[in-house]
Amino acid sequence: MTPKEKWLAKAIEYFAAHGVGDASLRSIATGLGTSHRMLIHHFGSREGLLSEVVREVEARQRAALADLAVDDLPLRESWLRFWDKLVEATLIYGRLFFEFSAHAMQDRPYAQGLRNDLVAVWLPPLTEICRQSGMGPEEARAYARLSLAATRGLLFDLLLTGDRKGVDEALLLLDRLFQELVEHPADS
Template sequence: MSGQGDRLLAAVIEHIAEHGLADQSLRSLATAVGTSHRMLSYHFGNKEGLLVAVVRAVEENQRRALADLTADRDSSPADLARRFWERLTDPALRAHERLFFELYGQAVQGRPGTSALLDGIVDSWIDPLAAYEHSTGVPLPEARARARLGLAVSRGLLLDLVATNDLDGVNAAMEQFIAFHERSRA
């Protein structure tokens, strides 16, 4: 993507984070970020393409944060998991999480323009999570299974959070999962 496309994407991400998506058209999104719908269409194809780019960018930011956390070899895996979960449940990310689940649902239903979201939607997380698990001494096949389970639990609890807004409940459930995970490591 060009520098201008990157700047437009960053502006759209910021706008959605602040105002939510609601049922904004490509034109209204363009107006909100100070550009034309033609420029957004040029860089992203259509509204769905733009939203897929938003989700991919937010997910990439989260994976970078995960990489930063796992580089800290002085913290236990449980402490790293808690810190990452705290980041994921930050209220500032709630609009992005709602958008993720909305588009994920549309992509698995085959809605035109959203299927690109499915490319790497699981493996882009499993690979770094499994690499971290493996670096702590877990055999690779088990590390991949643990990574998939952790991803599924995290996404399930995030969906619970966006549906119920019960932060205490999802935090308690995540703490149970982390404790289970730690016991299974012993």
């Protein structure tokens, strides 16, 4: 692991625990056990560091989705395992994810790439999963967007309420809708 990768990993853990807020580069460096100069050396600026954190956290989530696509288990079982992994990651990084999402909505420079990455890059693989399950192209695209939005909403709910049982029940309802769409596709 390079020094930059080491500091990036530490920064991700730090932000997961403390959020970003308006923390200065100096206070971030202190929290990481280094100097602001070391962070400037590796990331250029506070915004550069935050940009790298955003990219890495997002890459981890896409990797988890890719694991779902190559799993040899039935789709439903793979999806439920993915949900468990997603919940585990959300309990660690969810505050960071939603904070960065808000930063993207506010057009903060280091989060500009997220405007596309938070939705657009997720839709093709989710749509393909739906299509492989037997949905038509239009239903698959619509369901992919619905499932992405609903899943994120449930994760947001979990962070606010801590009600894992409630969000799991809602996810199972989303799963039943998926099964219904696969078993009874709409007439074209």
